Amino acid sequence: MKNTLRENAEALALKTVLGYINGKDPDEAIAKVLEWVDRYDEKEGTVAKQRKLIHEVLGDKDSNWYRLVKSFWTDIDPEVRKKTFENFIINATILGGRRKAEARKKYGCNIPWTILIDPTSACNLHCIGCWAAEYGNHLNLSYEFLDSLINQANEIGTRMFLYTGGEPLVRKADIIRLCEAHPDCQFMAFTNGTLIDDKFAEDMLRVKNFVPAISVEGFEEATDSRRGQGTYKQVEKAMRILREHKLPFGVSCCYTHENYKVIGSEEYFDWMIDQGAKFAWFFTYMPIGVGSPTSLMVKADERAYMYDKIRAYRKTKPIFTMDFWNDGEYVRGCIAGGRYYFHVNANGDAEPCAFIHYSDTNLKEHSLIEALQGPLFSEYAKHQPFSPNYLRPCPLLDNKGALADMVHNADAESTDLSAKEDVDDLTAKCCEAADNWKGVADAIWQKTHPGSPL
Template sequence: METDKRLLWKFAYNFGYKGMRSVQKYKQRLKKGVHFPPFLFISIINSCQLRCQGCWVDVSSPRQMLSLEELDRLVTDSKKHGNSFFGLLGGEPFMHPQMLELLARHPDCYFQIFTNGQLITDEVAAKLRKLGNATPLISIEGSEVVSDERRGGQEVFNKTVAGLKNCIKHRLIVGVTSSICQTNYDLVSEQWLKQLIDLGVHYVWFNTYRVVGPEPAPHLALRPEQVLELRRFIVNMRTRMPIGIVEPYWDDRGQALCPMSTGVSHHIGPSGSIEPCPIIQFSKENIRDSDSIYDLMTNSQFLKDFRELSAEATRGCVVLERPDLVKDIVIEHSASDTTQRQTAMAELDKLAPSSSQHNPETQIPEKHWLYRFAKKHWYFGFGAYT
């Protein structure tokens, strides 16, 4: 309740009510065999000032970014089909010179900005409060020592926390995300959640480290029992701690799922490529091919086959568990490597199969009624696994 009440209303209406409505429209489309995701995740720029371990984005390559006009067209067309929520990723999205203008052009939408937080100055936070339709989701990967090691920089933790405090000062709805791996598993703790609550953070998003990219770090990956422990921790803390806890990997019954396989979300890269998800950097379509993102996605045989193949193979992450299948479908469709490094296929060849969130022997259902209700109706399998 510390947040600006106008921002709280924008969140409740643009993200909450309209987000539920967009999923309902998605369900209606599915009955007709039409797949257009209710949520889009857009990497608006590849550039970043950090060099994180295991990053799959070409942050050191020449700058690629979607223009304001392309982003505006993409959002406008999506809105025609009921969408109102968009995730903005990078690189570092605050390096895009016109990102705030995009937010200003669409006050009827809600944006989640995945950021390292270091470019959120007092002035930027004030602008975000005035706009009122975005939540920064700030990445913190552990202590000062761990953050510097994981993020490839100096004073990373302190600079990130400074950006976080600017958000809190201006009463923004703000979250913290962590990619949980071996070096920061201590963040899976009640103490960490209490620290965030004391700071004024409203929600936390737990991801698990994905062993992908040009320089994967398999030694950082979680063991299956640690993934289960993380799931159990999330379910229990949702009933006890006054902070929102987000994770994208399980439904209300505790069954694993993949948002890409269910069709609830797909990804658009900084070159305009339309990809199954952020870590699958292959594409057959580009937003520059047509004025309609809806037409491109609903007519994409590549996306359709990818969803179906993934759902048939596992309820977890097909890239981790079956990189051979990913390679097969890329070859079958002659899909383009969307990286600037042009080594994505070679990276698949080197990728050894590993476990993900799929563990049918041990499923941990939601305990909190609100999470259980929301996941049951607006975030579940959508028939992908039948």
């Protein structure tokens, strides 16, 4: 779906800033972008809080944030930099945001900022604890299905798409084709990195709207023991190829009871930065799937350790970090069920979240709007946030029974592709962790948000 005439006119006005982004001198460019943000928001003041924050963090040329932003001028291809800004800020956030607000009113349901899609259940690795490892190698969403889903999403303002799987780059030809067909959208992928080669990097440079996040479990021994011998070296090779082509990329880390100390170490953060990563996602291990062990789940004090470490590095390290659970405070709790995002598995089932494998709507048979208006996503919309303490965002991991109630109320079914998992059995695996985290999370919340309800 193309921009409307009004949106085109607005996009054109907004694109003046792209000239600054293209400037050769990063110091001058950053100053001009800051001036532009002020001018753009002068009348509406809708992002006044964010503007203040941007000025604070970018006002200090020695700060880690200034160094990170500046590295986009030294490390990244100028055309890719420009396209990423255009799609992420202008198309997905500003123009898409307006369209989403209209759609929310019109359809009376959550409208997501992004959709996470499994284009395939196939994977070239077989990692311990990964649900995709058990899926087998037979499910793929067709190019036509993916194209139609993206078109439907564009209609309601969603222009940001994340791929996972399986290993999404098993479908790299279709992924590049979709980037070409939808130049106004931004695409990202969680990938094991082993299929990134020079040819793919050339394709990324050509389309300019695809950014990978490479999964790493720590250093060589930990990565290879979970993902297979030689994987770490392949990951370093993929990062080198991306660096040499001046392409942006990030890292995706799953922290467990066994590796959290390494993932939270300064040495590991410095390694990611040295490799050239501009951002890092942190996920904690969840015992999803029949038979998956609970022993890898972090204890409450280990989760708190990651909370402290990631926040401390945010003040010093030039890398943008997102902690999927512990950052609930910045987005008012759970973002699933279409509130900010939802997940489409390789069978086309619309699931509230990548970690919640239950659904009542298959997108091969129903439209995107029908999925968003469906019983399970409506249950999410009705009950979010699941706790006033946003450090306890999750209806599975943090709020005992909340997910099971919604799944039962919606009459949703297990969509686990290897073996159906009863939601009460899944809940039982997470109860102890939820109880233990409550005490720790409430103490942090009271300290950081005095007077806020628990």
